[in-house]
Amino acid sequence: MDFNMKKLASGAGVFFTRAVQFTEERLGQAERTEPDADLERLAGRADVTRLWTERICRQTEVLLRPNPGVRMEEFLYEKLDRTAPQRPASGQLLGRHMEDAARSLGPELAYGRGLLLVGACEQRLGRAEREFSQVSAVALIGPLRDFLEGDWSLITKERRLLENRRLDLDACKARLRRAQAAESKAATQPDFQETRPRNYVLSASASGLWTQEVEKAGDELQRAQAEFDQQAEVTKLLLGDISSTHVNHLRCLHEFVEAQAAYYKQCHLHMEDLQKELHYSALLGTTRYYSALLGTTRHNSAQLGTTRHYSVLLSTTHGSAGGSGQQGEQSGGGGDPPSPPPGSRRARVLFDYDAADASELSLYADQLITVYTVPGMDSDWLIGERENHRGRVPVTYLELLS
Structure with a gap:
């Protein structure tokens, strides 16, 4: 005790x-030993690196985990050395709500089908977001934290030790100056009665006592100077490694950018697929509407062509463009269509076109038809055939295929 x-x-x-x-x-009453300019420059660069590393790391965590409650929970689990539970991303939760709403409202409704499609896409986006967060945590946040908790902690410790060595050196310098001043005063004033130096019990004159004090202070100063210089070299080596830290962080930054670019590209593809699915879902609803509208009229052939057209479009969204559409056209008619005349070509319809009279043929966008010309016909028109229907079609509405 x-x-x-x-x-x-x-x-x-x-x-x-x-x-x-x-x-x-601080008051300017004591001298301060200043380190060399190179050490000061390295220390300044290290401080700036630590400052911006902390900010970048913190803001990256905010980007990946916008909810502060979730970040705090993950921090507590990390400090307790436990694995945090897997939380679904916000997009996944939104997708689940949309799918549940579609089941409640009825997937046979147009709104229900839209909710199902958007909900499935949001879940895919949520999974992509979670994968991006995991990759970014390993690629960028992990190395930044390792620097702050490892290398920077060691640098801080050595710099604190260097500061203590500097204080010891300045104290030794001050002690030597006081001893030298007392020795000089005792030599010039024999009746100098100042209290003798500490730890001395010699029966000599005051001048001799202060001479011994000067020698002792000089030895302590040399030892303190050597310790300070040695610690300064160690600290300078650690601060010089900041350049390699910058190289490592730059590599991590490249990995983070690549992961983010892949994530955004994946999101863009998912949204493009969603737009196509919503478009063809609307076309499917339009097909059913026309089927109900035209079912009581005498234009059964037009109804059949419209239904086949949208069936072809819907089948192409699942990777069966061309073959399945042509198969549907061949299987829908009462018999094999007549052979096309010589010189005929296939063409793709660019826009919908309503026939002005019985001599023209109605067209639907993205439909494939057979076209050819006849002698004496206007160059702005062609003869188009679709199944058992034939009529004039405008050239500007077509894309001729090779």
Whole structure:
């Protein structure tokens, strides 16, 4: 217990001495040993690196986890050395709600089909977001944290030790100056009665006592200077490694950008697929509407052509463009269509076109038809055939296929 009290008293004395020394330096009453310019430059660059590494790391976490409650929960799990539970992304939760709403309202409705399509897409986006967060945590946040918790902690420790060495060096310098001043005064004034140096019990003159104090202070100063120089070299080596840290962080930054680009590309593809699915879902609803509207009229052939057209479009969304559409056209008629005349070509319809009279043929966008020309016909028109129907079609509405 006595030893602990002595240690505590010694620590309190050192703290008080350091406080006095810092105060004197701030007030300009004590000299301060300044490190060399190279060390100051390296220390400044290291401080800037630490500052912006902390901000980038923190803001990246905000980007990946916008909810502060989730971030705090993950932080607590990390400090407790436990694995945080897997949370679904916001897009996944939205997709589940949309799918549940579609089942409640009825998937046979147009709104229900739209909710199902958008909900499935949102779930895919949510899974892509979660994968991007996991990759980014490993590629960028992990190395930044390793630097702050590992390399920077070691640099901070060595810089603190260098500061203590500097304070010891300045204290030795001040002690030597006081001893030299007392020695000079004792030499010039034989009746100098200042209190003799500590730890000396010699029966010599005051000048001799202060000479010994000067020698002792000089030895302590040399030892403190050597320790300071050695610690300065160690600190400078650690601060010089900041350049390699920058190289490592740049590589991590490239990996993060690649992961983010892949994530955005995947999201773009998902949204393009969703737009096509919604478009063809609307076409399917339009087909059913026309089927109900034309079912009581005498234009059964037009109804059949419209239904086949949208069936072909819907089949192409699932990767069966061309073959399945042509198969539907061949299977829908009452018999094999007549052979096309010589010189005929296949053409794709660019826009819907309503026939003005019985001599023209109505067209629907993206439909494939057979076209050819006849002698004496206007160059702006062609003869088009679709199944058992034939009529004039405008050239500007067609894309001729090779």
